[in-house]
Amino acid sequence: MRAPEQPYHHGDLRAALLERAAERLRLGTVADLSLRALARDLGVSHAAPSRHFPDRQAFLSALARSGWERLDAALAAADPGADAGLRPRLLALGRAYVRFATAEPALLELMFAGKAAGESHDGPGLSGPDSLVEDAQARGEARAGDPGELATALWAALHGVAALSVSGVLRGADVDALLVQTVDALLDGLRPR
Amino acid sequence: MRAPEQPYHHGDLRAALLERAAERLRLGTVADLSLRALARDLGVSHAAPSRHFPDRQAFLSALARSGWERLDAALAAADPGADAGLRPRLLALGRAYVRFATAEPALLELMFAGKAAGESHDGPGLSGPDSLVEDAQARGEARAGDPGELATALWAALHGVAALSVSGVLRGADVDALLVQTVDALLDGLRPR
DNA sequence: CCAACATTGTTGTCGGCGACTACATTCACT
DNA sequence: AGTGAATGTAGTCGCCGACAACAATGTTGG
Numbered sequence A, B: 001m002r003a004p005e006q007p008y009h010h011g012d013l014r015a016a017l018l019e020r021a022a023e024r025l026r027l028g029t030v031a032d033l034s035l036r037a038l039a040r041d042l043g044v045s046h047a048a049p050s051r052h053f054p055d056r057q058a059f060l061s062a063l064a065r066s067g068w069e070r071l072d073a074a075l076a077a078a079d080p081g082a083d084a085g086l087r088p089r090l091l092a093l094g095r096a097y098v099r100f101a102t103a104e105p106a107l108l109e110l111m112f113a114g115k116a117a118g119e120s121h122d123g124p125g126l127s128g129p130d131s132l133v134e135d136a137q138a139r140g141e142a143r144a145g146d147p148g149e150l151a152t153a154l155w156a157a158l159h160g161v162a163a164l165s166v167s168g169v170l171r172g173a174d175v176d177a178l179l180v181q182t183v184d185a186l187l188d189g190l191r192p193r
Numbered sequence C: 001c002c003a004a005c006a007t008t009g010t011t012g013t014c015g016g017c018g019a020c021t022a023c024a025t026t027c028a029c030t
Numbered sequence D: 001a002g003t004g005a006a007t008g009t010a011g012t013c014g015c016c017g018a019c020a021a022c023a024a025t026g027t028t029g030g
Helices: A013-027 A035-042 A056-078 A086-103 A105-113 A132-138 A147-167 A175-188 B013-027 B035-042 B056-078 B086-103 B105-113 B132-138 B147-167 B175-188
Strands: none
Touching: A013 A035, A013 A056, A013 A105, A056 A086, A056 A105, A086 A105, A086 A132, A086 A147, A086 A175, A105 A147, A105 B105, A105 B147, A132 A147, A147 A175, A147 B105, A147 B147, A147 B175, A175 B147, A175 B175, B013 B035, B013 B056, B013 B105, B056 B086, B056 B105, B086 B105, B086 B132, B086 B147, B086 B175, B105 B147, B132 B147, B147 B175
């Protein structure tokens, strides 16, 4: 009763392509990713992927979408929650962001290259009902101001740290120290108090 | 005494390729950039570019290097100088950064995708002898701390704003407002004082 | 139950690209 | 003037994405 070695239908080629592509992206760049090579890997013909994605761009968009989901999940998992103070929370989120960027640089690049392709995205875990900023304001840890705008500013700073750490421009400088510096500047300000 | 219509030698094919490629990058992505198409544009044979760049990657690296020079120049031109306060200075630099990113999104992406390919780069105009941070510290506008590390944190934040604005995740939100929020958080801190 | 029909996969082909080789023309220097 | 380096040309190879025609399998309603 074993399944035949080579069933005509793959089962879930679409998911398999996305999964294998994510693996490949961990090693190489998006430019090195070829649908034909993936198809070869999975033992299907070179045209099979076209049954699931109209063209390469659509495939990359789907890949980016799954990347956003994984980043959201990683940040949600790293968030110590509203009970923690703002600083530990920002540091934990920042570290998770950097970890994701380091583990999957090409995927992160693809996610941000998606432009209008990727539907709207609010900045992972930073805004929304359980907003980090609103929590901090409620605890008196953040000054007043539009929570959405403040959250975006925080997101921008964390994203900048992750982007720089991945890009190699830091030349071996301590990424975690950079993150701490950035978070502390955001919380207490550069100006002497 | 006019030059022949089609001289055998181009004159400065290398520079022409880089220049034309930069133009193309203003419209499309780096993936759409082909050496053969550029050669066609410039009226040379498809193999001519290989005389100047051993392979496509080397060409892209050279393009990225010229991008860094232009970004450095743009930031240097936008810097109001040490006489200005820290806030106006950061805002001016941030606006120039965003302007560059908006005008040349694909080039900026290429510059940061260069990874180890691009030689070290200190973060445009933010560090070095005429460091913005050292100036601010001298004026009492910034707390003590390693100027290099603080400058990198500032760079990360500004880069994050530019990256987000280019990526489209902001969905039409006001980029300049985001920049102002970010700079103000960096200067005065999010915590109430 | 089985006959349409939709879904998914295959083979074949096309043009474009990057890389490489062999050859041609021009330049620069002695 | 002569010779070697620099620069450009033509041709080829293999890989890729896109497309078309065809085959196998899954599904559904009469």
